[in-house]
Amino acid sequence: MPANAAPIQPVSERLPAIFAYPAHTTMLWMIAALCLLRLLNHLPSLLGLVFELAFWVMGFKLAVEALVNTVHGRFEPMGAEDMMATDGEAVNQILLMLVVFLPIQAIALWGSPAVALCLLGLAVVFLPAAVMLLAVDDSLPRALNPLAWFPLIGRLGGVYFGAVGLLASMVIVSIVLQVLLMMALPGTMAQLPGSFVSLYLLVAGYHLLGYVIHANHAALGLDVAPAVPRARFANPMEDEAVAEAEALAEEGDLAGAARRLQDMFRGRGASDALHDRYRQYLRQGNDSAGLLEHGREYISRLLATNQDKRALAVLAEQRALDSSYRHDLPDDVARLVAQAARSGQAQLAVALAEGFETRFPGHARAPQVVMTASELMAERLGQEVEAEQRLRLMSHKVRGHALETPLTDLLERVGRLSAITRGSA
Template structure:
């Protein structure tokens, strides 16, 4: 892979949870709403196979595969840059990369066939194992360099394996295991389904596994970016700071040392003590959350999330507050902010960055807990607009607005709520057809 910088590997890896401690999160990555919607829609698109289109149907099916790989590469790149939630759409990846993945697979298959033809069963089996081991490295090279020739070069595979060592072998093994699990799941489910439904299920499982494996490879790049000379570019990724950049670097370094010594609990306690005693930088809070996740301390993650969101709001870091709220909602869908006064600000920022579900869940939890809070009308109006305009749930939006009008008859926003309620009624009324 192309080298972005020449910094040596340092203790900075301690700030990144190793992939072997995130296998559950990696396997559930495609279950996030953004990815789940994409893989389901692409699975449904394969129903084109049932249309009598001949060669055109085959071409349309191929385009669906290209779209899947394009999205998978988007996930791989996002993960390599430190963004651990799937993007909703592929915006930074060109269609050509999806086609390159198709050609990469064709080339590997052709090499395998030729190996069996020239070398016989034993030699062919050996080549199969070698190619299976090399495929993740070829895909990672293709994702980062967008060069099919480079990805097909055995020297590239060897370079990636050499730089990463046993973690690469482990990821290659997991890649194979994901593939086996995919086929097993399909074999268990498909025989009991009608043909058209089995097509959807087969491709849904395939799409799920492809996205999960590409996320796994992206995380390997993220975790070992120093070894392969790659600089994560995501602004939302936790900064890898030097001692002069972060006032709490000495505590981070000491915590990292304890993690390397196999004492993550001690590292977590150290940072917890510092945060409670004198506060800490964003890197301290982020590392504390990673350690809590590593140790499985769910309730402490939620408690810290509430506390940190309050701090982030005070520092005008609303975008980061949305990210923390999303993490907490994934742990507990009923997660609430520490103060009802914070909901409006975080929810509005969530809408601005496209996190619709985060905004709706925060508003819903706050409304249930504080139904008479002064911010309820504006929060529910915001939620009604999201329900109607982004989710097509006009009836739910109308009921929500009716509850607000009944509970707050004299509120200053009443006229605005009534106006939007009337607008929804007009949408629900069919236009009169001309005679």
Template sequence: MPSLPPIQPYWRRFGSFFLYPLSLEPLLACLGFGVLAGLAGAVFFPANLVLQLIVLVATLRYGYKVLERTARGHLDDAHVLVHPGHGGKYLPYKQFVVIAIGLSLSAYVASIGGVHLAMVLLVFLGLLLPANTMLLALTNDLGESIAPPRLWALIRGIGMPYLGLCACLLLLSSSSAALLGWLVPAVPPMLVGALGGFLGAYFMVVMFRLMGYALYQYHDVLGLAVDVGFERQTATVARPDPASQRAAESAALIREGRFADAIALARGELAEKPGDMMANLRLHRLLCAVPGEERAMLGHAAEWLPALMRNGRERVAIDVVEAVWQHEPEYGPPLGAFVLPLAQAFFDARRYAGAARLIKGFDRRFPGHADTPAVYLLGARLLIEHQRDETQARRVLAAIREHYPDSPAATEALRLGELLDRLAAAANPSAAG
């Protein structure tokens, strides 16, 4: 049997990104944004500003939906509005905050280092902006999207093609205005606003589709969980993919409001492939999105999380736990053995609040558990690195050494306490003397 061709790199599929907004749903969305933009140009201040802001936010939200769905491997369909993922409800506002932070930093640098240094910083921040946008779409977390380690990990994972991606996005970002200027002489003045809104939305969708595809192209390197892997993606070229057909049927059921049938379809797929991560992920997302399915969502999570932990998929597991928390804030793993590795995964991902939430009250929920000293040690690290509370951290470290002297955590607690002492002495040499 001949091997399947590898996924095409983004620079060989460039033309498809321009065709994507011309498919039915993206085209209707762009036309709607154009109509709103034209309406904004026909009303008076301040209503026109409000409408323009609404158009911008709506376009960005749709763009983030396109980015997220493309990054998950959905390359041959356009059902974005009905997709039950997070879809970026607040992502445009988080994007505005990121831009405001960048401009504020540049202004501060200009005040102390001059305009030229500020321009260098702006160029550098501009190179980071695509990575920030992609992280926002995947994590929906402002802090994580601007964390230098996460930004660097994404850029390093993509490698040199990331610079090409930045260049393409730069050209696309200026294409809307250039094309509008070329078309204005041939367009009635009353339609210029609508045309500008349509072109702005069109090129925005192209840019987000491009970023989503770049993430999908490197998802195995970046550790991104996708719905449609490379093998299934390329197999659809030669033959229909039953999973894709099932996904299309599920999307149709959701559009018709037949949520129970969509859930039954997802459960049927999972019954056929009980260990398949993508089938589990689809059912999980559907249960999270449909109101009234909280108990079913918790039941499925309780069955799926142990399998994820056993298979080393902690990053997927923490996403599942965070999704469950949106509906059940008091949720915690029923087995104590899963708490520490899950909390450690949260900690390694710099999601410190989630790690603290998991280990809170561990000794009361699981009295006498073997992981208790290690959980205390992780709590001390959270106090040091996240809350900057070294005083309380020292108390926790001392308790570990006192109550669990023979545990590996006690040795690490001693080392960590000595490190704190050395850092304190270095920061205040007079007191040390």
């Protein structure tokens, strides 16, 4: 462990935080959503079974995520969009449980209950080792191999058996609570709180196993690299990319830093924060061409996510780099004009709307763009004559349009201002 790393708490001191882990808001709403989803398992035919399977697959997915993240030093749950655990990992955990418990149940029903009880005791002792091996190595055959359990248990020693005792207690608590709920609530009303108890303790149990590995990684010979600090960007991959880009920037390779972040734009895309950091490196490297190229797509992305104000700010940056810059998508331009007008940037709104009706003839938003720009020209910029001419030309194109009457009224008002201007000239 590095000298400046925080000391690792013993498992016993960490228990309150371990049991509170699923109560974190991020995890809690995911557990609640899955419990609501499980209510659909009462649907007829195979549909109900599909929802039951979905509940358990997603539940074990949350559990595996908790275990693996904890192993690597992440002690707070991540959002659903940041989850790295796969459905395959969750299915493997379910298969592990089935391989262990189905034979025990079969022996209890059709064989010797005493033998089944002994096997259940062995499962309680050794299953946590199999779960840890499966989560870390992602190999079901290795997880089922007793020769892999004993070295793991031997290196963990008493900590392992302490965790086994806690997990067994959690299972007992879960069963008792669910029985009490079924006795207290009529019909199927116990299913929702019962599902919540099951998932809550499942996630807490896997988090406990993850912390056992993390706290004893040196004894296990595992390289537990410190997690990239959470917080600034959308997911661990972005955090890692930014960390690498920052290292390149510190070495003076601003172009390399920008390229590293640009790689993240492909595929599922990247967060706005990553785009902003990318533009920062381009500015520091005086890459105006790169900024202009990126800004064209970034403006459309921001508008697509209803961030009109931010999109207008990026467009202003574009025009500062190149006064002749013009955005090419008519719907985007119309929204930018409206945003500029709302924010009191009359000159920018008029500049953006310049020639809109000739660049995009017949576009549905052309009348509104012309009206917005002309009103600003006449009332804010002293361009009454030009505004009147523009409105008059547009008035011939809006016959039967919903904006025909408002445009005519505006034309009359601007015409009066224009007459005053001509009279005083």
